[in-house]
Amino acid sequence: MTVYESRRQRLYDWMAQENIALAMFEDTESRRDPAVRWLCGMPADALLFLSVDRHSILIPWDTNMAARMGQADILMPYNDFDRQAEKAIRGTLDYLKIPLSSKVEIPPVTPYLSFLRYVELFSDFDVICRKNGIHQEVVHLRSVKDMEEIARYRKIATLTNEIIDLLEEQVRAGSLTTELEVALFIEAESRKRGCEGLGFETLAAGPARSFGIHAFPPYTAGAFASAGLSILDFGLRYEGYTSDVTMTFARGTLSKTQENMLILVQQAHDFALDMVASGEHCRSIGLAVEAFFSKSKKVMPHNLGHGIGLEAHEAPSLRSGDDNDWVLKPGMVFTIEPGLYDNQAGGCRLEDDILLTEAGAEVLTKSRIVLL
Amino acid sequence: MTVYESRRQRLYDWMAQENIALAMFEDTESRRDPAVRWLCGMPADALLFLSVDRHSILIPWDTNMAARMGQADILMPYNDFDRQAEKAIRGTLDYLKIPLSSKVEIPPVTPYLSFLRYVELFSDFDVICRKNGIHQEVVHLRSVKDMEEIARYRKIATLTNEIIDLLEEQVRAGSLTTELEVALFIEAESRKRGCEGLGFETLAAGPARSFGIHAFPPYTAGAFASAGLSILDFGLRYEGYTSDVTMTFARGTLSKTQENMLILVQQAHDFALDMVASGEHCRSIGLAVEAFFSKSKKVMPHNLGHGIGLEAHEAPSLRSGDDNDWVLKPGMVFTIEPGLYDNQAGGCRLEDDILLTEAGAEVLTKSRIVLL
Numbered sequence: 001m002t003v004y005e006s007r008r009q010r011l012y013d014w015m016a017q018e019n020i021a022l023a024m025f026e027d028t029e030s031r032r033d034p035a036v037r038w039l040c041g042m043p044a045d046a047l048l049f050l051s052v053d054r055h056s057i058l059i060p061w062d063t064n065m066a067a068r069m070g071q072a073d074i075l076m077p078y079n080d081f082d083r084q085a086e087k088a089i090r091g092t093l094d095y096l097k098i099p100l101s102s103k104v105e106i107p108p109v110t111p112y113l114s115f116l117r118y119v120e121l122f123s124d125f126d127v128i129c130r131k132n133g134i135h136q137e138v139v140h141l142r143s144v145k146d147m148e149e150i151a152r153y154r155k156i157a158t159l160t161n162e163i164i165d166l167l168e169e170q171v172r173a174g175s176l177t178t179e180l181e182v183a184l185f186i187e188a189e190s191r192k193r194g195c196e197g198l199g200f201e202t203l204a205a206g207p208a209r210s211f212g213i214h215a216f217p218p219y220t221a222g223a224f225a226s227a228g229l230s231i232l233d234f235g236l237r238y239e240g241y242t243s244d245v246t247m248t249f250a251r252g253t254l255s256k257t258q259e260n261m262l263i264l265v266q267q268a269h270d271f272a273l274d275m276v277a278s279g280e281h282c283r284s285i286g287l288a289v290e291a292f293f294s295k296s297k298k299v300m301p302h303n304l305g306h307g308i309g310l311e312a313h314e315a316p317s318l319r320s321g322d323d324n325d326w327v328l329k330p331g332m333v334f335t336i337e338p339g340l341y342d343n344q345a346g347g348c349r350l351e352d353d354i355l356l357t358e359a360g361a362e363v364l365t366k367s368r369i370v371l372l
Numbered sequence: 373m374t375v376y377e378s379r380r381q382r383l384y385d386w387m388a389q390e391n392i393a394l395a396m397f398e399d400t401e402s403r404r405d406p407a408v409r410w411l412c413g414m415p416a417d418a419l420l421f422l423s424v425d426r427h428s429i430l431i432p433w434d435t436n437m438a439a440r441m442g443q444a445d446i447l448m449p450y451n452d453f454d455r456q457a458e459k460a461i462r463g464t465l466d467y468l469k470i471p472l473s474s475k476v477e478i479p480p481v482t483p484y485l486s487f488l489r490y491v492e493l494f495s496d497f498d499v500i501c502r503k504n505g506i507h508q509e510v511v512h513l514r515s516v517k518d519m520e521e522i523a524r525y526r527k528i529a530t531l532t533n534e535i536i537d538l539l540e541e542q543v544r545a546g547s548l549t550t551e552l553e554v555a556l557f558i559e560a561e562s563r564k565r566g567c568e569g570l571g572f573e574t575l576a577a578g579p580a581r582s583f584g585i586h587a588f589p590p591y592t593a594g595a596f597a598s599a600g601l602s603i604l605d606f607g608l609r610y611e612g613y614t615s616d617v618t619m620t621f622a623r624g625t626l627s628k629t630q631e632n633m634l635i636l637v638q639q640a641h642d643f644a645l646d647m648v649a650s651g652e653h654c655r656s657i658g659l660a661v662e663a664f665f666s667k668s669k670k671v672m673p674h675n676l677g678h679g680i681g682l683e684a685h686e687a688p689s690l691r692s693g694d695d696n697d698w699v700l701k702p703g704m705v706f707t708i709e710p711g712l713y714d715n716q717a718g719g720c721r722l723e724d725d726i727l728l729t730e731a732g733a734e735v736l737t738k739s740r741i742v743l744l
Contacts, residue, residue: 029685030481043588062673064583064715079673082693109402112487112501113480129484180563184556191552196589197573211436216415217568301434301451313401321454343436 021102034310042070144331157364199235199242210346227252246351268338286320393474406682414442516703529736571607571614599624618723640710658692
């Protein structure tokens with residue numbers, strides 16, 4: 001049994017229990033959902049249907065691509081349905097002879113207007129759109145990585161760490177002096193190592209732009225790692241899975257504010273790591289780090305961390321919001337990324353990727369604050 | 373009056389006419405909407421509210437960035453609302469003293485579950501979510517570029533054409549021989565010319581991968597422009613606006629199938645261009661090209677073209693679907709991109725950017741099929 005089949009089997013069981021006849025997963029330009037890739041290998045632009053009688057139907061935009069990458073029982077071209085989800089749903093209901101009145105579950109992110117349309121078109125079925133349905137079940141399953149995914153993360157971490165070392169070396173040697181050079185260096189080194197690409201557009205912000213949480217534009221032809229604070233946030237994507245690290249480069253004589261930021265961010269990073277343990281509430285770690293910063297009258301304007309996997313941001317979330325009920329479990333892979341930003345002094349962020357095992361937290365990456 | 377103010381004035385008038393008291397625009401990680409940038413300059417990660425009494429409130433995630441780029445009347449940090457849209461809506465209703473029971477319009481892409489939540493939380497207002505509301509009005513306004521946007525497009529086209537020429541030159545000279553080299557060349561040349569970045573991830577597919585409409589991964593360390601057909605699809609992003617062109621490189625002795633594909637795609641491109649005229653139905657052009665291909669028993673598996681602007685895909689659409697009622701007007705900027713793909717022979721696509729003026733179609737870009 002392939003890894004995709006075994007994942008689908010778990011969902012078929014869940015569907016039987018929940019009395020769901022058919023479930024739709026949608027990964028299109030309007031709404032991306034890597035659940036499709038997780039369930040059948042197709043990397044993008046497809047609908048995937050699972051039926052409680054244990055059939056999977058992949059409906060891809062690009063059939064040549066699907067023939068190579070999509071591992072489902074049945075393949076039907078999206079073009080046969082005029083690339084319209086509603087026609088694909090009807091086609092699937094007919095093809096699989098789904099009994100009238102049975103439950104058909106659609107993604108929880110389905111727009112209100114599409115939902116109305118589906119309810120009207122499929123009034124002969126019971127169309128369901130809910131928060132804690134099969135899609136959330138997949139989010140939960142994906143949040144705990146399996147043996148194969150963990151092995152892949154060790155590999156990605158090795159590649160990421162090689163590039164972290166090279167970056168420090170090349171910046172120290174003066175070979176990378178602009179945001180553009182740094183970003184292109186990462187692009188090239190990642191592809192040479194067999195990466196699919198990057199997990200997200202590299203954020204390389206020299207001292208003139210490091211005040212921003214996510215620099216805009218992500219990188220320019222301007223100076224990087226010149227006097228002051230520079231932030232470099234990047235991730236490699238390897239067989240679909242992404243790493244996500246942030247380094248800070250500090251050059252020259254720093255102001256008291258800047259020095260203080262570096263110290264606090266490093267301390268917050270280490271403090272958060274110490275709290276990582278199976279059974280710990282993600283929210284508590286987020287709150288503790290915010291409390292740590294506020295003792296120094298500082299505010300971190302973003303979340304402390306997030307799960308990584310087929311998405312750069314996935315479950316669990318390490319934010320402090322009162323609706324965050326994620327609890328750490330062995331197998332979870334996530335970031336810790338405290339940061340502080342100042343309109344004049346610039347910014348500092350330190351981000352590492354953590355794997356939680358039965359034995360405790362394992363810091364996969366070797367990100368760092370580099371003093372030049 | 374800034375360009376942002378004058379755009380907002382048009383919407384305030386529209387709101388008065390439609391009796392909408394408050395409208396929300398949302399550009400967040402879950403749902404991107406460049407309407408926010410179009411209306412106030414803030415490039416990402418913010419909510420924007422417009423009220424019928426002619427106020428604009430920007431609620432950004434990154435306040436340092438907003439202080440530099442967001443041009444709205446009032447700025448309130450998203451963090452003050454715990455980064456939750458529902459709290460930001462309530463805060464705005466209170467701040468602007470929006471009268472009870474009045475109409476509050478939210479984006480048409482709002483998920484069903486969020487819509488239910490808003491209706492419950494804001495039962496003291498009339499929450500509206502519809503297809504042809506203020507958001508669609510913005511889509512219409514954005515589909516016809518103003519003088520400033522057209523000037524910007526002439527500039528982007530010049531930069532794009534410089535890079536097209538360089539690409540042909542460097543590939544012919546043998547300096548660019550892998551997908552990676554081609555992609556990094558475009559990244560570097562675009563930034564050197566002051567571009568913000570690229571409109572989308574470059575698709576560089578050598579002969580081994582050009583069978584795919586959108587190659588996956590987008591580029592690799594593999595060969596480009598070696599014997600057979602290679603596709604290169606890229607776009608520059610300049611001050612927010614993107615170009616979008618596709619070149620095909622053909623090297624060596626081609627099969628009859630390959631030769632035929634090149635000829636048909638070039639003919640379809642020229643044929644479509646001939647049809648471009650003010651008042652022409654976009655759908656008709658799409659249908660005509662599909663009919664042209666089907667005379668040779670070929671099928672184009674994607675749409676003929678699409679508007680470009682702050683998004684790589686925006687209105688008008690040149691697809692042949694029976695629900696496409698876009699009509700060409702002077703000021704529209706869009707692509708024409710016929711393509712054919714074969715599992716064995718590979719693929720060919722030719723894409724140019726067109727500006728429609730009162731005088732007719734102006735082909736802004738100089739994309740081409742390069743025979744090597």
